Amino acid sequence: MDIKEIIQNVYTVGVKDIHRSLFDQIMPLSEGTSYNSYLIKGNEKIALIDTVYAPFEPDIEYQLEEMGITHIDYIVLDHGEPDHTGALPTLLQKYPMAKIVTNAKCKEITMALLDLKDTDYLVVGEGQTLSLGDKTLEFHLMPWVHWPDTMFTYLKEDQLLFTTDFLGAHATKFDVFWDHDPRIIPLLKSYYAEIMMPFAGIFKKYLTWIEELNPKMIAPSHGPIYREPSFVLDLYKKWISEEKQNKVVIVGVSMYGNTQKMIDYVSHQLKEKGIEVKYHNAIRLDACDLACDIVDCMGVIIATPTVVFGPHPAVMAPLFLVNMLKPNLRYFGLMGSYGWGTKIMEQITTMLTNMKQIPFLTPVLIKGGPKEDDFRMLDTLVTHIVQKHHEQA
Ligand code: FEO
Helix, strand or coil: CCCEEEECCEEEEEEEECCCCEECCCEECCCCEEEEEEEEECCCCEEEECCCCHHHHHHHHHHHHHCCCCCCCEEECCCCCHHHHCCHHHHHHHCCCCEEEECHHHHHHHHHHCCCCHHHEEECCCCCEEECCCCEEEEEECCCCCCCCCEEEEECCCCEEECCCCCCCCCCCCCCECCCCCCHHHHHHHHHHHHHHHHHHHHHHHHHHHHHHCCCEEECCCCCEECCHHHHHHHHHHHHCCCCCCEEEEEECCCCCHHHHHHHHHHHHHHHCCCEEEEEEHHHCCHHHHHHHHHHCCEEEEECCEECCEECHHHHHHHHHHHHHCCCCCEEEEEEEECCCCCHHHHHHHHCHHHCCCCECCCEEEECCCCHHHHHHHHHHHHHHHHHHHHHC
16 A cells, blocks of 8 residues: 555555455455555654554555654554554564553453553543644544444544544555545445444444544545545445335245245246345355345345255355344245255244344245245235335335
8 A cells, every 4th residue: 555645744554455355254355455554643752543464564564664664652553353453563573662552442352362561552541632742642432343442543633533444445446535436335335234234233323423523534444535424424324224225135045946936936026016136046155245235125035945854054154144244124034845844944043043033924835846825825925025115115
């Protein structure tokens, strides 16, 4: 990543990891990701906001050398995850006078992850400030975006808010600032879906807090910087809202074509009634696409044949993902076929531990291939889905 002065005496450092294809070994990355770090030169002290992932230690060291930085007073950690703290031990060796400035929870986590000493830290609490001379850092604890240790750092004089992972994107095809390219929206959405959505319940409070603060600029730790904060704040407000798209997600698999006939029939009927259907084949699942679709769909229909007595194993991974990401759904549906008996419903409801409040529409589980009576049961399922969608309209 190029070194850029974004505000007087505030610089981007950090790296673009364009070859990274997976995050957390789960989510495909279409263009890698960036690990953003920011250097702030006060007229008395110098602070670095976050570091980078350990494999890129030489990159950030080189950038700081290029800038002629011979000492750093503070390394602020807004979050302890290794993609932002991996280079910390090396930087502490290079700048031994630097204190790690962070909150108590982040201290606990980074001491567990890295070989750090208690005396390396300066622990800050909510609203505490730290002077760099003509620039002041103000710290605000914002837990669960997406770890319990997360906090925001506000550079008061410049009205610049560092939000760590919050409002970030796995994006690398930008210069420094978001430049109104709409291609950032799906990257912001997939990042929100995969990382932030399980904690969405607290975000309304955080978004309101940011709007009242009214920063001129928002600098996350992944992706571009926003000089128009309302752009990214409005997207988050939309994604956490109760309002859903007229859309249903079907996650399915079929072994001998019987469940596939049910999927095709229900999909056709729903489309005829003006409902968008997003089908995810569980055998060739793209976890990123599924995560994005469940942000704003009304419901999820699981379509699976019975294997032994339970669901096909292929639908378990996407169901595990749905349960983990906790989308704000209006309903679940279930359909599939079996040969001699089935316990699909019992096994699926048992695993959806985080989604117990989401109602199941009457399942359609049929013996063998779908016949006339079975199609009428599918019609009833479709009617129930349409009713759910009309309840919002
Ligand atoms: Fe980008 Fe939660 O670390």
